[in-house]
Amino acid sequence: MKTKPYADLFARVREKRPLVHHITNYVTVNDCANITLCAGGAPVMADAPEEAAEMAAIAGALVLNIGTLNEAQIRSMILAGRMANERGIPIILDPVGAGATRFRTDTAKRLLDELKIAVLKGNAGEIGVMAGVEAVVRGVDSHGLSGDPVMIAGGLARKLGLTVAVSGATDVVTDGKRSLLIDNGHPRMGSISGTGCMAASVTGVFCAVSDDPVAATAAAFAALGLAGERAAAAAHGPLSFKVAMFDELANLTPQDLADGARIRSP
Numbered sequence: 715m716k717t718k719p720y721a722d723l724f725a726r727v728r729e730k731r732p733l734v735h736h737i738t739n740y741v742t743v744n745d746c747a748n749i750t751l752c753a754g755g756a757p758v759m760a761d762a763p764e765e766a767a768e769m770a771a772i773a774g775a776l777v778l779n780i781g782t783l784n785e786a787q788i789r790s791m792i793l794a795g796r797m798a799n800e801r802g803i804p805i806i807l808d809p810v811g812a813g814a815t816r817f818r819t820d821t822a823k824r825l826l827d828e829l830k831i832a833v834l835k836g837n838a839g840e841i842g843v844m845a846g847v848e849a850v851v852r853g854v855d856s857h858g859l860s861g862d863p864v865m866i867a868g869g870l871a872r873k874l875g876l877t878v879a880v881s882g883a884t885d886v887v888t889d890g891k892r893s894l895l896i897d898n899g900h901p902r903m904g905s906i907s908g909t910g911c912m913a914a915s916v917t918g919v920f921c922a923v924s925d926d927p928v929a930a931t932a933a934a935f936a937a938l939g940l941a942g943e944r945a946a947a948a949a950h951g952p953l954s955f956k957v958a959m960f961d962e963l964a965n966l967t968p969q970d971l972a973d974g975a976r977i978r979s980p
Contacts, residue, residue, distance in 0.1 A: 715979065720933035721972035723924055727754040728968070732774030732922035734915065737761045737791050739781030739810065742908030745956075746777075749912040752964040753937065755919035763790045770794035771801055774922030777914050780821055781810035788821055795829035804832035804921040808914040812836065813843035826874060832927045834870070835879040835914050838863055845870040864893055864980050877927040879917065881910055885935045887928055894932045897976035898939025900946040902955045913938055916963075936975040941966055943974075 733756045738746055743759055750757035760769040763786060770776050776798040778791050798805050807829075809822035822844060825831070834844065845866050863886050867878040872890030880886040885896040903909045916938050920930040941963035949955035 715977050717972045717975040720975050721968040723920055723933045724971050725968040726923045727919055730923050731756055734775050734918040735770050735773035736777045738779035742911040745908045746911050746915040748960055750915045750919055752960050753916045753919045761787055761790050763793055766790035766794040767797040770797040773803055775918035776803055776805045777918040779808040779810055779911055780818055799830045806833045806835055806914050806918045807831045809836050809840050812840045831876050833877045833879055833917055833931055835917055837881050841867055841880045879931045881913055887931045889928050892928055893980050895978050895980055896932055896935045898936045900942045902946045903942045905952045906956045932977050936977055937971055940974045
């Protein structure tokens with residue numbers, strides 16, 4: 715598949731440096747801020763209800779992550795999300811741990827009901843739960859999905875009218891009509907916490923400069939995955955891998971993405 719359009723998106727990111735507003739979890743908030751910077755965006759982490767909508771109004775994208783959920787955060791997500799919808803700003807929702815507890819699952823469903831989400835990004839278990847199929851989630855980790863992820867994600871995308879991204883050894887991105895598979899990445903990306911959260915942040919960066927959430931999400935996953943591949947070659951363990959992944963993404967060029975992206979049709 716031709717990769718130049720994804721490289722062009724990356725070049726636009728680096729030129730525009732879009733502001734990405736996060737309402738995210740406190741476990742990986744610093745990692746999400748730094749990966750946004752490394753991708754070429756500008757992060758802001760504003761989760762107070764008193765300012766969430768005002769901040770969302772000036773952002774290029776809004777990333778919502780339910781990893782460490784509480785009622786005040788939900789209120790902020792709704793306020794920011796409504797403002798983003800009003801301004802036509804894309805929202806990326808990461809339903810971290812959906813299926814582990816009723817609170818998380820119900821909150822993810824509420825956000826999908828009350829807000830227009832551009833990209834629903836999760837692991838196989840989380841997306842399976844949202845699609846209503848058999849899936850296993852323990853804590854915030856996925857332990858499998860029963861069925862074809864392309865079919866399941868595509869059906870959910872059509873039902874909800876958005877783009878679904880399923881992270882895994884091979885990532886799936888689909889809006890129910892067009893589907894892409896991304897083969898970039900490395901097993902070491904699963905050895906540290908927060909790579910899924912970081913993928914949502916990078917997705918926000920790319921979606922902020924594109925009207926095509928399928929292409930933007932695929933490009934984001936490919937860029938982060940390629941950085942992971944390069945980092946693994948230099949790392950000695952989980953911590954050095956994490957640092958190297960930030961460095962590799964920061965140093966990645968659009969031409970690197972054009973040469974290294976492995977994006978294909980199913």
